[in-house]
Amino acid sequence: MSLAGLASFAQASGIxGIxGIxxxxxxxxxxxxxxxxxxxxxxxxxxxxIRRLYFPNVVLRTQDDKPVRFYxxxxxxxxxxxxxxxxxxxxxxxxxxxxxxxxxxxxxxxVGRDLFMNSISLKPEEDTPAKLKxxxxxxxxxxxxxxxxxxxxxxxxxxxxxxxTNPSAKVxxxxxxxxxxxxxxxxxxxxxxxxxxxxxxxxxxxxxxxVMQPAAKPAMARG
Amino acid sequence: MYYNALGxxxxxxxxxxxxxxAKNRRELIAAGLxxxxxxxxMGLLTGTGMLVAKNGLSSRAxxxxxxxxxxxxxxxxxxxxxxxxxxFIVPLPIMPVAQTVSSLTPAPxxxxxxGAGEVRAAPHQAPALGFPFPPPKLYRFTQQAIQVSQSPDxxxxxVWGYNDGHHATSPGPTYAAHYGVPQLTRNINALPPLSxxxxxxxxxxxxxxxxxxxxxxxxxxxxxxxEIGHFCDQYYPNVLxxxxxxxxxxxxxxxxLSTLWYHDHxxxxxxxxxxxxxxxxxxxxxxxxxxxxxxxxRLPSFPQFDVPLVFADKVYDPISKQLAxxxxxxxGIMGDKFLVNGQIQPFFQVEPRRYRFRLLDTGPSRFYExxxxxxxxxxxxxxxxxxxxxxxxxxxxxxxxxxxxGVAERVDVIIDFSQFAGKTIYLENRLNQLNxxxxxxAGQCTDVNGNPVxxxxxxxxxxxxxxxxxxxxxxxxxxxxxxxxxxxQLPSTDAEPRITRTFKFDRLNGQWSINGQFMDCxxxxxxVQQNSVENWVLTNATGDWTHPIHIHLEEHQILSxxxxxxxxxxxxxxxxxxxxxxxxxxxxxxxFRDWLGKYPIHCHNVVHEDHAMMGLWHVxxxxxxxLVP
Numbered sequence: 001m002s003l004a005g006l007a008s009f010a011q012a013s014g015i016x017g018i019x020g021i022x023x024x025x026x027x028x029x030x031x032x033x034x035x036x037x038x039x040x041x042x043x044x045x046x047x048x049x050i051r052r053l054y055f056p057n058v059v060l061r062t063q064d065d066k067p068v069r070f071y072x073x074x075x076x077x078x079x080x081x082x083x084x085x086x087x088x089x090x091x092x093x094x095x096x097x098x099x100x101x102x103x104x105x106x107x108x109x110x111v112g113r114d115l116f117m118n119s120i121s122l123k124p125e126e127d128t129p130a131k132l133k134x135x136x137x138x139x140x141x142x143x144x145x146x147x148x149x150x151x152x153x154x155x156x157x158x159x160x161x162x163x164x165t166n167p168s169a170k171v172x173x174x175x176x177x178x179x180x181x182x183x184x185x186x187x188x189x190x191x192x193x194x195x196x197x198x199x200x201x202x203x204x205x206x207x208x209x210x211v212m213q214p215a216a217k218p219a220m221a222r223g
Numbered sequence: 224m225y226y227n228a229l230g231x232x233x234x235x236x237x238x239x240x241x242x243x244x245a246k247n248r249r250e251l252i253a254a255g256l257x258x259x260x261x262x263x264x265m266g267l268l269t270g271t272g273m274l275v276a277k278n279g280l281s282s283r284a285x286x287x288x289x290x291x292x293x294x295x296x297x298x299x300x301x302x303x304x305x306x307x308x309x310x311f312i313v314p315l316p317i318m319p320v321a322q323t324v325s326s327l328t329p330a331p332x333x334x335x336x337x338g339a340g341e342v343r344a345a346p347h348q349a350p351a352l353g354f355p356f357p358p359p360k361l362y363r364f365t366q367q368a369i370q371v372s373q374s375p376d377x378x379x380x381x382v383w384g385y386n387d388g389h390h391a392t393s394p395g396p397t398y399a400a401h402y403g404v405p406q407l408t409r410n411i412n413a414l415p416p417l418s419x420x421x422x423x424x425x426x427x428x429x430x431x432x433x434x435x436x437x438x439x440x441x442x443x444x445x446x447x448x449x450e451i452g453h454f455c456d457q458y459y460p461n462v463l464x465x466x467x468x469x470x471x472x473x474x475x476x477x478x479x480l481s482t483l484w485y486h487d488h489x490x491x492x493x494x495x496x497x498x499x500x501x502x503x504x505x506x507x508x509x510x511x512x513x514x515x516x517x518x519x520x521r522l523p524s525f526p527q528f529d530v531p532l533v534f535a536d537k538v539y540d541p542i543s544k545q546l547a548x549x550x551x552x553x554x555g556i557m558g559d560k561f562l563v564n565g566q567i568q569p570f571f572q573v574e575p576r577r578y579r580f581r582l583l584d585t586g587p588s589r590f591y592e593x594x595x596x597x598x599x600x601x602x603x604x605x606x607x608x609x610x611x612x613x614x615x616x617x618x619x620x621x622x623x624x625x626x627x628x629g630v631a632e633r634v635d636v637i638i639d640f641s642q643f644a645g646k647t648i649y650l651e652n653r654l655n656q657l658n659x660x661x662x663x664x665a666g667q668c669t670d671v672n673g674n675p676v677x678x679x680x681x682x683x684x685x686x687x688x689x690x691x692x693x694x695x696x697x698x699x700x701x702x703x704x705x706x707x708x709x710x711x712q713l714p715s716t717d718a719e720p721r722i723t724r725t726f727k728f729d730r731l732n733g734q735w736s737i738n739g740q741f742m743d744c745x746x747x748x749x750x751v752q753q754n755s756v757e758n759w760v761l762t763n764a765t766g767d768w769t770h771p772i773h774i775h776l777e778e779h780q781i782l783s784x785x786x787x788x789x790x791x792x793x794x795x796x797x798x799x800x801x802x803x804x805x806x807x808x809x810x811x812x813x814x815f816r817d818w819l820g821k822y823p824i825h826c827h828n829v830v831h832e833d834h835a836m837m838g839l840w841h842v843x844x845x846x847x848x849x850l851v852p
Contacts, residue, residue, distance in 0.1 A: 043543045046422030054551055092732045163551030166733065167658045168767070180732030181553060181834065189417045191425060192550040193491045196734035196741045196835050203743040207491060210427070 047190055054161050058154035063132035063147040070158060075187050079115045079212045082183040083197055084164050086123040087135045092180045096197030101139045106205045112144025115212050120158060122178055124149040186211040305539040305560050308376040308567050311690040315571040316564045318504065320526065321396035322389045324363045327409050331357045331456045342449035347458045348438040348818060349405065352467055354460050358405035363388055365411045366428055366501065374567040377544050381421050382500035383414060393565055394533045395503030402461050402509040411454040423548035424499040425492035426451050432505060433631060434483040434614055434799045436464045439820020442775055445490040446744035461507060464777065467817040468754040477711045480507050482581045482614025482633045490744060494587050494829035498548050502585045504531040512616065520710060521703035523579040531581040534688065535562045536589050553733055555588030555659015555830045563689045570690040575644035576700035577637055586630035588828045590662050592654035594625045597646060601682040608705035611635030612796035615778060618713055620705035621792045627654060629771030631827040632800045637705045645695035653685035659830055661769025664805060713795065716780050716812040720758040724749065725851050728803060728826065728836065729764040735826065735836030738851055742837040751815045752846025759811045763803045770831065773800045775822035779811040800827055815842050
């Protein structure tokens with residue numbers, strides 16, 4: 001398979017990074033051809049810059065075993081929450097997940113309309129869509145809250161890109177100490193922040209509303 | 224034409240970046256990182272196939288690959304490296320002195336004028352205590368987007384600043400306030416609408432006057448934020464602590480403040496909004512610290528020889544060359560460009576005489592240790608005088624070869640340039656900090672070759688922050704000699720505390736906490752009794768992290784660090800931010816006087832602060848007995 005072919009295979013199969021590796025191989029191999037100068041690359045908009053830096057468009061699978069692209073399907077044009085967990089985590093995850101379930105109840109039908117909640121598994125090889133579905137049901141998750149798994153490399157890329165990491169390598173590899181914060185943000189408005197997953201649910205609702213309310217369209221039919 | 228590995232046409236710039244990336248990659252391989260797969264696993268390859276620039280290596284990237292090895296490699300933090308900029312070709316900008324207005328429309332009201340769009344937590348406390356209303360000095364500060372040049376090698380930057388009606392700047396205009404002259408600032412939010420923040424920043428504000436002995440409703444509490452089109456009238460009484468308690472009617476002169484600053488404090492978004500420019504100085508003069516070197520303590524005259532300096536480290540996007548903020552950092556953000564008064568590495572022409580500099584670290588997360596460096600004589604010690612810690616004059620000047628401050632701390636220093644007449648010298652930060660954890664601790668980690676990474680860099684190897692070009696010849700200098708000066712006495716700390724409270728600063732699965740709890744605008748942790756003495760114990764349970772801890776309303780004195788008197792002479796002082804080092808237990812002394820209302824305690828690494836390492840408390844007539852709030 002040619003490098004270009006490998007890259008398109010990677011794209012098609014949603015395997016992050018292979019395209020990058022192929023490209024890097026080109027860099028090292030000096031495949032670039034000399035020639036005349038051309039117009040400088042267009043400067044990306046701030047929103048586009050954020051997308052490139054933080055939102056790899058990797059393919060994940062939902063608890064309903066549906067493939068979704070991280071940026072295109074989960075983040076783009078939305079207000080969202082994002083956190084990481086794994087189903088068999090016995091330390092912090094049950095606390096955060098039950099807290100987020102309360103957040104969802106408090107927000108009512110705005111979740112799935114004005115806000116989309118995303119919880120991504122840190123043990124993707126173990127957390128199959130079926131296991132995620134059972135986990136979601138156990139916690140009373142309702143529509144608008146998506147539980148996600150995927151290729152381990154893709155999940156790792158997401159974890160790093162979204163900053164769910166620890167600067168100490170020793171702590172970072174200890175899954176029991178994984179980051180328990182909940183990112184909240186509004187993609188088109190370029191508003192991003194985070195709060196502790198164990199913060200009071202009412203306070204998380206209030207925090208999320210700072211980025212959510214502007215996204216709600218006043219003219220939107222609400223019955 | 225230029226092509227990448229996929230046979231796609233790319234720009235010349237992109238091609239140059241690819242070549243640079245290939246060079247970086249060869250160096251990394253030379254450092255023992257053998258194949259592409261390793262590089263990818265380490266996150267050194269970005270999604271677009273670029274290698275992460277080496278000095279911008281993200282902690283997120285570094286964290287994974289070294290888990291197998293015995294070495295603990297220092298983790299860098301941050302975004303891809305900024306584009307190159309030249310140093311010391313632009314003169315130091317000086318923030319203009321804030322100008323008053325003759326009146327405000329609508330006129331200020333004691334109760335919040337909600338009908339006119341004012342958002343304030345409570346009626347002004349000051350008028351009922353005999354302060355004039357409206358006060359004799361009025362300011363109208365509009366917070367707005369402005370375009371500034373931060374380096375001739377970068378395009379104009381859109382930042383957020385303050386407009387006093389005469390100048391719109393970032394850092395904002397410098398208040399020159401005087402004790403005994405109360406004033407009121409109308410802080411107006413005229414920031415650009417949502418979706419026009421350029422990539423970061425929340426156009427919702429609350430302006431804190433840092434270190435002021437101010438009533439709660441004018442303090443700029445993080446929870447008292449307001450949206451575009453609204454304003455808040457903030458009453459600054461400029462009064463000494465004790466005026467309404469143990470030193471009536473004028474307060475305790477030994478509580479005099481000198482160097483304050485104002486900054487946005489919007490809960491969860493302070494790091495973005497201050498990084499975007501919402502900071503400024505507030506100097507407070509009195510009959511001793513007069514601003515005139517011929518009177519009082521005879522400190523160098525303001526503004527010619529008394530120069531406020533705002534330090535900030537920032538990152539610029541390598542492609543757009545616009546100011547960039549790491550939206551997804553939980554640890555802290557490290558800039559690779561050093562700004563002084565809004566300009567990257569400026570120079571300052573000085574005369575061979577004494578100057579007073581006020582040094583302020585606005586972060587977001589960096590600690591500095593300032594040295595004077597002569598690049599032609601790196602072995603020279605080049606001492607200078609510290610006269611104030613956190614802007615509070617010390618009992619007497621302390622001569623040092625360096626001074627360290629964390630985010631939000633200030634030091635006032637006297638530099639005598641007569642010893643450098645005709646030379647060029649530098650203000651250099653030699654403290655080594657790689658990520659939001661704080662300065663590198665001794666023995667903490669190694670570089671990729673296994674060499675220990677030092678806490679302090681060698682002379683000339685640190686960050687040259689600004690350049691002083693020292694004139695020659697004789698010039699007038701009527702300022703006092705620091706070697707013989709004395710200032711205020713430290714207020715006594717002999718009083719028995721009504722209560723000793725303990726605050727454990729912790730990190731629970733990446734969630735910053737105080738006593739296991741998180742910031743919440745609706746939860747008050749404890750109640751301080753008005754006009755009482757308390758001792759607070761701050762303990763650091765976060766391992767290798769250092770935190771600059773700030774407490775509003777009242778200054779404190781450090782009684783001990785790990786049960787010993789504070790080792791540094793400059794810490795025998797009044798403070799409003801105390802560095803809490805790894806494994807440390809710090810005991811603080813407070814008198815909470817005069818005002819009522821709500822205030823926070825928080826880490827001033829603004830990234831930690833925004834991620835809930837903060838708690839609210841309040842002062843009421845009756846105190847509670849919560850020992851571990």
